[in-house]
Amino acid sequence: MSVQDQSRTEWDVIVVGSGAGAMTSAVVAADQGLSVLVVEKSEKFGGTSAISGGGIWIPNNHYFAAKGGKDSYDKALQYILAAGGGKADETKVRAYLDHAPEMIKYLEEKSRVRYAVAEKYPDYYQHLPGALPGGRSLDPELFDTSTLGDELENLRRPSPSTLLMGRIAWTARDAHVAMARERGWRLKVLGLMLRYKFDFKWRKKSKFDRRAGLGSSLVCALRASLLDRKVPLWLKTDFRELVLDGDRVIGVRVVREGRALTLTARRGVILGAGGFEQNQALREKYLPQPTKTAWSATPPGNNTGAALEAGMAAGAATDLLEWAWWAPTIAVVGEDKPRGVFAERAFPGAIVVNSLGKRFCNEAQGYLEFGDAMYKDRDATGGKNVPAWCIFDAHFRFNYAMGPLMPAQIMPDSRLRKEWLGSVYWKADTLDELARQIDVDPAGLRETVAKMNAYASSGKDADFGRGDSVFDRYYGDVNVKPNPCLAPVQKGPFYAMRMDAGDIGTKGGLLTDAQARVVRADGTPIEGLYAIGNTSASVMGTAYPGAGATIGPAMTFGYIAAHHIAANA
Structure with a gap:
């Protein structure tokens, strides 16, 4: 990062957070000719996405279609609305279905992100109309981390539970073959272990596999894409509050290396800083009891609800705050x-x-x-x-x-x-x-x-x-x-x-519209403010339609937000 970038205080777009949704929005905004800064509270990039499975749930994706799979917009719409418990806003669901296939095709063509369809991974609610027995969940391909150079040191390392033997990368498709003990599973596992064992040069540098899989693959590919575009990512930069000019958001206040800074966003601020599951006080205020931050599978010290509270202070409405993406x-x-x-x-x-x-x-x-x-x-x-x-x-x-x-x-x-x-x-x-x-x-x-x-x-x-x-x-x-x-x-x-x-994040957050703009209780947008991922209330309502129904919407509405900012610049 240049000295100029480190001292600069004014940008077109400021993105808060460095998970998959946040980095997707930054990549797309940069491609639209906007100057972009990404700020991350932690000393590591990737957020909760880095320790996740990295899957994205994308109805009507081109990967499935290329293999002869049959899906339809109407089936997916029917399924999400049936699953959402009356809490899924049809306008936002339609925006998701319109743009999700477009988003992943864009990333495949313009960035380092690579996916494959998990043909056998079923939607979660098979009893509901519109559900498919597979084809909507996409699984990240492995990523060669050696291409990141020194930036690899800043990666949030995945949980040992997502790695074979605690250190070998695999795809969700590989893991399924082994866990379900399908034909050839022993050879599959042996092949992965031998690939790792014989990579002598890399193992002298690190005990971890040269390749990254799952969520680690996704965030590495997005980080590499930001580096390709020379988009700065400031680590150890703690977001504190929004800066407003009247009713419009014009920037953020952060603390970076002990210094309080006011950063100006000429076109918009995108909040992609996760939920509030690591804030015990907010858990006790909103979630069912008993509840403990220690039960959450997300990174301790992050996702403390700063973006949620800042949005509420600016007049934002909220929804689904009593829900989390539960997981034992x-x-x-x-x-x-x-x-x-x-x-x-x-x-x-x-x-x-x-x-x-x-x-x-x-x-x-x-x-x-x-x-x-x-x-x-x-x-x-x-x-x-x-x-x-x-x-x-x-x-x-x-x-x-x-x-x-x-x-x-x-x-x-x-x-x-x-x-x-x-x-x-x-x-x-x-x-x-x-x-x-x-x-x-x-x-x-x-x-x-x-x-x-x-x-x-x-x-x-x-x-x-x-x-x-x-x-x-x-x-x-x-x-x-x-x-x-x-x-x-x-x-x-x-x-x-x-x-x-436990949980893998909270599900409720700032209420947003179909353009990912944060809205007030009367539905009017707060100009200059966007929210995605777990900072926003889930487009899926109270449901979890399929593997990747958290990260898929985060990336899609990040894509939508970047385009909306550029179109209104």
């Missing part, structure tokens, strides 16, 4: 944030119970619905679903991963960190002994396990229909019959892992 999490000793549990709940032979020893939902359903279920019956159960407990046996332990525990055939108990026993996982020879260790009702657990073992034999979960949906079965074991999501829990020793009511 497992705390791991020695790690700064817990790990989200996304796929493992569908593996056959693991069940999730509350402190009564009872199941309370379909374990294989989407993570937002799973988290919502932890809170849903809190009045009737006295809050006994929080925390929940994942229970499995020695057969499951040998064959499948759960949170930080790799399958015992790869990582036996003898190789696990000693401090994990009694903190990350609990272990006992009998179910009764295990129940007593974790303060779960033994009789309730015995009854639930007996019922589930019968369901595994019949292939039908009579309580919650686990495994009935193509989405449930996506991460089931294709080798387990008759239901790939059901297997008995019967072989000791038995294991338990605590699941908290």
Whole structure:
């Protein structure tokens, strides 16, 4: 970065945040001939996007069409509106469907971003009209991080749970083959491990793979695209408040390296700074109880709601503040944030119970619905679903991963960190002994396990229909019959892992219109102010339609905002 850029205080567009949506808006704005500055609170770029799966949910995408896939605008519209719980604004949904396919095609042609269609990844609500069994979720291709040069040091590193063996990059398509134990999965994993092992030159520099996958691939590709355009990104620059001239936003106040700065945005400010899940006071004010920042899978110290509060101070309306992108999490000793549990709940032979020893939902359903279920019956159960407990046996332990525990055939108990026993996982020879260790009702657990073992034999979960949906079965074991999501829990020793009511970000935020402009309660826009991603209220309402329905809209409305600013410059 030039000395001039470091001392400059006036730009056409200022983007707050450096996640996928924020960097997309910066790339597009720069391509429209606007001068752009990106400011990031953290010392690392990438935001929550960097530690995510990086998938984007794009109906009618050209990747699926090129493979002969059939989708339609009307089907996608019907599906989103049916899923959104009456909270999805049709005007904004239409803007999303109009521009999302255009956005990803633009990035493919103009930037370093590369995707492929995850043809088998189903929409989450298969029972709703307009749902597809696959084709709308896109998965980032691997990215060669050596092309970033010294800037790689500033990358927010992905969670170990998103890497094979904690250090090897793979795509979501690769991970699915391995987790579902599809034909050839062992060769797939071996090939990835050998590619990493024989990259001797790179391994002398770093224990991490030369290639980045998932969300890390996406943010690296976007960062490289910003470098191509010489768009400055100021790290360790803490956004504090908006600057207004009357009713119009004309800039931001930040603190950078201990210095308070006022930066002018001649054309507009785009807030893409995440939600408020790392702010305990705001969690207690808006989210269902109990709630803790320590349960969130997002980067600690970031996403503290500064952009939300600044927008509200400027007169913005809000929506969906009581919602988060729920995901159960497992705390791991020695790690700064817990790990989200996304796929493992569908593996056959693991069940999730509350402190009564009872199941309370379909374990294989989407993570937002799973988290919502932890809170849903809190009045009737006295809050006994929080925390929940994942229970499995020695057969499951040998064959499948759960949170930080790799399958015992790869990582036996003898190789696990000693401090994990009694903190990350609990272990006992009998179910009764295990129940007593974790303060779960033994009789309730015995009854639930007996019922589930019968369901595994019949292939039908009579309580919650686990495994009935193509989405449930996506991460089931294709080798387990008759239901790939059901297997008995019967072989000791038995294991338990605590699941908290975590999240991958808050869902509510500043209310915006179809151009991503922040609006007041009467619907009038606050001139010069735009919000995207988790800083804004989700276009999806209370739903999570499919993998990538967080980042996809963030990038799309970043694209829309940049074009709107340029058109009105």
